[in-house]
Amino acid sequence: MGLEGMPMSIAKPWIASYPPETAPSLEYPRVPLTYFLEQAAADFPERNALFFMGKRIAYRELLTMSYQFANALIKRGVKKGDRVAIMLPNCPQAVISYYGALFAGATVVMTNPLYTERELIHQLHDSGAETIIALDLLYKRVAGVRPSTPLKRLIITSIGDFLPTVKRWIYPFVQKKQGHNPQITYGSDVEAFLSVLKESAVTPVSPDIDPEHDLALLQYTGGTTGVAKGVMLTHKNLIANTIQCQAVLYKTKRGTERILGALPLFHVYGMTTVMNQGISIAAELILVPKFNxxxxxxxxxxxxxxxxxxxxxxxxxxxxxxxxxxxxxxxxEACVSGSAALPVEVQTRFEELTGGKLVEGYGLTEASPVTHSNPIWGKRRNGSIGLPWPDTDCRIIDPATGEELPQGEIGELAVKGPQVMTGYWNRPEETAAVLRDGWLLTGDMAYMDEDGYFYIVDRKKDMIIAGGFNIYPREVEEVLFEHPAIQEAAVIGVPDPYRGETVKAFVVFKEGQQVAESELEQYCRQRLAAYKIPRQYEVRSELPKTIVGKVLRRQLQEEDKARREQHEQEKTS
Known part of the structure; x- marks a missing residue:
């Protein structure tokens, strides 16, 4: 039986493992995503919504500015369903632009400020965004790609726009000292964010939104699987994941929490767990533009x-x-870690230092993004991504046949729930490849234990096959992480004339520490089957990562391949 015919009555063992405070099924209001901000401003108008480098913005102000920005966009011809790109680090303008665009009925396209011109052209062209809100430091890059994209209007802002008065005066001098002196040519189609805001009406805006079908967000996947695709997330998808988040963080109290916003809001993980979740519980968001x-x-x-x-x-x-x-x-009090495996000793040490709880979770852009986490105040399992969130169904399937596999067997993780995307923007074939009758094929190899806890073994395509044996990089990385001298580790498969592939490990040592390769080999030999032990090591000062800290194994593979090819050329020349 494939995914399509899978009966929904199959037991969900994870429900018995839920803490009593978390209901297995929840109510989701049929409202646009902007509802959370309106409710927070109604219930806690004077409470700080945002804290940014000393500047405080209350919920009433945030809502007013979001209305102003919506009115500005509508006045400039933005209609329901139009795509509006936001290319900003974590700052008040990012939040105002996001909610302003949604109030205008637009679909937000969150754009990574680190994108190269090539990546930016692809995303703007693919999404069809005609409006972009960007930082002044990025103006040259955005203006440079403009002729190759549908962009009609640029709204430019500066970090200084929302700094406290004294810092705002000083900021231009700091910019110049750092060699940043953006030259912007303003005109009818290139406008300053603050002037656009100030000249606009504060009248409340209420777009006619069908939460189930209207898109709130086009979120582009990181492109680690080839060309970046626009994941279509509806208002309902994002509302659902926010309410699921509330149910799991059941000890939080509306109007009292403070969330450290170090995860970038332009990434769906930060957008949901910091911004949407934070605003839904009227928390104060402490915005951090750069992680230091x-x-x-x-x-x-x-x-x-x-x-x-x-x-x-x-x-x-x-x-x-x-x-x-x-x-x-x-x-x-509580942290959910995502985007990569959480080493057990990191979890233990962090909890000792804070007295709070740090648990591993799991998600992907296509699911708004969270589908699993360990219970924060309940029973958790080391090395596990935890339990499916309320209303999230999960199966482990045979990647070749689609058949559901028995508990304990490794297969591909498939998920289904109200947070799962409607598909990829303008890519019906690629949508059909990963969405089957509402089931999302994650591409991650996993298994489920008898209590419904799930364990990610690795990405389907990262699996190493050495001498006929399947080796999952994550398992080897976990062992290396436990070595007291190692701060970070990443494992890839490299060509081997005898085994087909063999294991190569990249390690970053803790400051002031160094270990011989022979000692690492001895260490691994005691903890891993012989065929899983790394045969090659490379010491690095740092590992290449995505903006949310996921190690880019593909980049390590490409660098390693280029080095081998160069070595071969040198041998033959």
Whole structure:
């Protein structure tokens, strides 16, 4: 029996493992995503919505500015369903633009500020966005690609626009000192964010939205699987994932929490767990435009955030910082880690330092993004991504036949739930390849234990086949992570004349530590089957990562391949 004919009555063992406070099924209001902001402003008008480098913006102000921005967009011809691109780091303008675009009935296209011209042209061309809100530092890049895209209007802002008064005066001098002096030619189609905002009406805007079918977001996947695709997420998808998030974080109280917004909002993980979830519980969002370990430690010490969604690399950076003892991190009550595997010793050390809970979760852009996490205040399992979230159904299937596999067997993880995308923008064939009757094929190899906890073994395409044996990089990486001298590790398959492929490990040592290859081999030999032991090692000062801290194994593979090819050429020349 394939996915299409799968009966829904099959037991869901994970439900018995839920904490009593989390219901297995939830109510989702039929409202646009903007509803959360309107409710927060109605219930907590004077509470801080945003804190940004000393600047505070209350919920009433945030809602007013979002209405103003919506009115500005409508006046400039933005209609329901039009795509509006936002290319900003974490700053108040990113939140105002996001909700303003949604109030105008538009579909937001979150755009990574680190995109190269090639990536930017692809995304703007593919999405058909005619409006972009961008940082002044990115103006040259955006203006450069404009002739190759449908862009008609640019709205340009500066980090200085929302700084406290004194900092705002100083900011242009700081920019010049750092060699940043953006020259912007303003006109009818290139406008300044603040002037657009100030000249616009504060009248409330209420678009006619069908939450189930109207798109709130086109979120482009990172392109690690080839060309980046626009994931179509409806208002309902994002509302559902936010409410699921509330149900899992059941100890949070509306109007009292403070969320450290270090995850980028232009990535769907930060957008849901920081912005949408934060605003839905009227939390104060502490916006961090760039992750700097020392600044984060100081911010936690001063601003006392209670929630800190993040990625393993963030927590690794904090617990290994030499100045750590100078800072108080005890305000943190809960963290869900995503985007990569969370090493057990990182979890343990972070919890010792904060007294809070840090658990591993799992998601993907195509699911808004979260589908699983370990219970934060309940029973969790090390190495597991935890339990499916409420209303999320999961199966482990045979990648070749689509047959459901028995508990304990490794296969491809398939998920179904209200947070799953409607498909890829303008790509029906690619949609059909991963969406089968509402089931999303994740491309991740996993298994489920008897209590309904799921374990990711690895990406389907990252699996190494050495001498006929299947080797999952994540397992080898977990072992290397446990070595006291290793801060980070990544494992890839490289060609081997005898085994077909063999295991190569890239390691980053902790500051001041170094270990011989022979010692690492001995260490792995005690913990891994012989065929899984790395045969090659490369020491790095850092590993290439995505913006949310996921190690780019593909880049390591490409670099390794290029080095081998160069070596071959040198041998033959």
């Amino acid at each position: 370990v020392k600044e984060i430690l100081s911010l936690i010490d001063k601003k006392k955030p209670t929630l800190f969604p993040g990625a393993p690399t963030m927590y690794i950076g904090l617990i290994n910082h030499p100045d750590l003892p100078k800072y108080d991190l005890k305000s943190i």
